[in-house]
Amino acid sequence: MKKYILPILLVILSVILPFIAGTYLLHIFTSILVFLALSLSWDMMLRTGQLSFGTAGFFGLGAYASALIVVKLGFDPILSLLVGAIFSGVIAFFLGFVVLRLREIYFAITTLALTHVFSVVIRNLPELTGGSSGTILSNAIFNGDPIKIYYMILIITLTVIGISEIFKRTRIHFAINSIRNDETTAKSSGINVFKYLLFVFVVTSAIQGLVGAAYVQQYAFVNPESTFSLNFLLLPIAMALVGGIYSTNGPIIGAFLLGLIAEYLKLQMPYGHLIVYGLIIVFVVLFMPQGIYKPIKNTVIGIGKTGGDINA
Amino acid sequence: MSFSLKKSYRLLLLLILFMVIIGIWRPNALLDGLQRGSLYAIIALPLALVLGILGVLNLAHGDFLTVGFYLIYMLYSRFNLDPLVSIVPAVLFLILLSGGIYLLTVKNVLKDGHLNQLLITFGISLVLIETINIIWTSRPRNVYTDYAYSAIEVGGFRFGTYELLYILIAVAVLVALQWFLKNTRLGQATFAVGQNPKGARIVGINVNFVYLFVFSVSIGILGIVAGFMLPRTAIFPGVGSPFSLKSFALAAMAGLGNLNGILIAGVTLGIGEAVINSIPNYGGWSDIVFFGVLIIVIISRSYRRAR
Numbered sequence: 001m002k003k004y005i006l007p008i009l010l011v012i013l014s015v016i017l018p019f020i021a022g023t024y025l026l027h028i029f030t031s032i033l034v035f036l037a038l039s040l041s042w043d044m045m046l047r048t049g050q051l052s053f054g055t056a057g058f059f060g061l062g063a064y065a066s067a068l069i070v071v072k073l074g075f076d077p078i079l080s081l082l083v084g085a086i087f088s089g090v091i092a093f094f095l096g097f098v099v100l101r102l103r104e105i106y107f108a109i110t111t112l113a114l115t116h117v118f119s120v121v122i123r124n125l126p127e128l129t130g131g132s133s134g135t136i137l138s139n140a141i142f143n144g145d146p147i148k149i150y151y152m153i154l155i156i157t158l159t160v161i162g163i164s165e166i167f168k169r170t171r172i173h174f175a176i177n178s179i180r181n182d183e184t185t186a187k188s189s190g191i192n193v194f195k196y197l198l199f200v201f202v203v204t205s206a207i208q209g210l211v212g213a214a215y216v217q218q219y220a221f222v223n224p225e226s227t228f229s230l231n232f233l234l235l236p237i238a239m240a241l242v243g244g245i246y247s248t249n250g251p252i253i254g255a256f257l258l259g260l261i262a263e264y265l266k267l268q269m270p271y272g273h274l275i276v277y278g279l280i281i282v283f284v285v286l287f288m289p290q291g292i293y294k295p296i297k298n299t300v301i302g303i304g305k306t307g308g309d310i311n312a
Numbered sequence: 313m314s315f316s317l318k319k320s321y322r323l324l325l326l327l328i329l330f331m332v333i334i335g336i337w338r339p340n341a342l343l344d345g346l347q348r349g350s351l352y353a354i355i356a357l358p359l360a361l362v363l364g365i366l367g368v369l370n371l372a373h374g375d376f377l378t379v380g381f382y383l384i385y386m387l388y389s390r391f392n393l394d395p396l397v398s399i400v401p402a403v404l405f406l407i408l409l410s411g412g413i414y415l416l417t418v419k420n421v422l423k424d425g426h427l428n429q430l431l432i433t434f435g436i437s438l439v440l441i442e443t444i445n446i447i448w449t450s451r452p453r454n455v456y457t458d459y460a461y462s463a464i465e466v467g468g469f470r471f472g473t474y475e476l477l478y479i480l481i482a483v484a485v486l487v488a489l490q491w492f493l494k495n496t497r498l499g500q501a502t503f504a505v506g507q508n509p510k511g512a513r514i515v516g517i518n519v520n521f522v523y524l525f526v527f528s529v530s531i532g533i534l535g536i537v538a539g540f541m542l543p544r545t546a547i548f549p550g551v552g553s554p555f556s557l558k559s560f561a562l563a564a565m566a567g568l569g570n571l572n573g574i575l576i577a578g579v580t581l582g583i584g585e586a587v588i589n590s591i592p593n594y595g596g597w598s599d600i601v602f603f604g605v606l607i608i609v610i611i612s613r614s615y616r617r618a619r
Contacts, residue, residue: 101611237434
């Protein structure tokens with residue numbers, strides 16, 4: 001029972017946060033939770049050994065699907081979140097049949113190129129999407145009530161954490177790990193590699209779409225420039241790397257650490273505070289390929305066991 | 313990673329045919345495309361060299377170009393140096409900068425998997441962009457020179473002369489690079505390392521030095537490009553980033569190590585972009601040419617490999 005105390009405490013803390021924190025702090029935590037969910041979804045894909053640079057792309061697709069269905073068809077904003085998730089998931093499902101045949105840099109680059117393709121397509125359909133100036137929603141979700149928005153994002157993030165834990169604890173975990181470590185062996189032990197990859201790709205893309213939809217309903221505004229911004233790719237990656245990849249706790253720790261640092265730096269230097277993310281990525285890849293979660297865990301528990309390399 | 317110089321006459325013929333058709337249909341687009349394409353090709357050549365010999369896809373490639381731009385811009389605004397003169401200090405600076413960055417970072421991940429290599433160059437790219445952002449802010453800047461806007465008229469058809477330089481430079485860089493790889497000791501060593509690093513080490517080639525040399529000189533070439541491009545380009549911190557992906561698109565299209573193919577691919581895609589750009593109301597779609605081709609090429613290659 002002991003090991004459940006900390007997570008339960010944290011969940012309780014996050015639920016009562018709106019009653020103890022001010023609006024500004026609540027806003028910061030809301031955006032940290034958004035990036036936390038993206039970071040976890042990126043990490044879930046990485047656990048299969050596929051480095052995806054498509055996070056921002058599916059985030060943007062979900063955002064646009066949700067915004068447009070509210071503006072054009074008058075859908076309920078809450079329902080539109082689901083539409084965003086399903087739309088991203090469906091697109092990922094069809095793209096998956098071609099994209100998931102690729103490996104290594106080819107997969108990474110193709111997903112990055114897809115992000116650009118999505119944004120170019122959306123920019124060039126002005127009648128539908130508003131083109132490069134974007135679309136403005138008449139009203140933010142819950143009339144922009146920060147507490148309700150916080151709870152909405154919290155529920156999404158907790159769901160994502162839950163999915164990540166399911167991936168870690170059920171047999172999917174073994175399949176995914178073996179695909180990452182040696183695909184040929186995985187295949188010869190009877191794992192349907194493509195099926196698992198497709199499953200994870202669709203789930204993570206749907207999560208990214210869901211988060212994108214929630215984000216856009218919060219700000220009531222989409223445009224290609226900001227919705228497909230590389231920030232939604234870079235920050236989650238940096239967070240997962242800092243915390244420690246291939247785990248649920250790593251991205252959570254990384255998201256809070258980097259989110260708070262970034263917020264502080266944003267106030268200190270308006271231009272170029274993102275440099276810290278670049279330096280962190282470089283530094284972590286060079287010197288701490290396990291992130292900070294595993295070393296801390298190992299010293300706390302006192303097992304001198306060294307975890308896998310970043311590539312393991 | 314195999315590395316070789318292939319002759320691609322058949323592709324060249326196809327390209328010429330393609331150019332003739334476009335030339336008759338839309339002569340302006342042909343000229344525009346030729347210029348763009350050569351530019352893309354000179355930027356892609358160094359990336360392909362690094363990819364072919366080190367096996368590292370440098371996602372910070374385009375951002376080194378941005379650094380070159382800003383350096384030359386600084387020399388222009390402080391000391392009123394002509395951009396074309398500033399090429400010399402820019403090349404030297406880029407060689408030193410990239411050499412330093414290579415020794416500090418990329419060198420240490422050469423033996424790691426592709427994940428680390430991609431992430432580290434991604435990180436470097438971010439650091440470069442943001443450093444520029446901090447020093448110069450994100451305000452667009454440009455440099456004005458008279459010669460960059462000179463034009464001539466041939467038979468009622470008016471076009472700029474300056475941009476024709478791009479084509480010459482692309483060919484010159486390509487020829488110089490090939491000559492270097494074939495006829496100098498260091499070039500042959502580079503060749504050998506690209507084909508088989510282990511074998512090269514056994515016969516006594518200093519592989520680490522070759523890697524350092526290839527990386528820094530490749531980035532140095534971007535200094536030349538920056539000098540020639542600056543008079544016609546408005547610069548901002550993110551101006552170079554799209555070139556990383558576009559260069560990779562060309563390298564993937566040409567096939568690893570096919571340096572001639574890069575010029576052909578660059579000109580083809582450049583013309584393709586220019587043609588779409590010249591269609592009224594659909595000009596915005598031209599951005600999709602590179603990414604679309606990139607995706608199609610990668611995927612069709614994967615099918616061919618599987619067969």
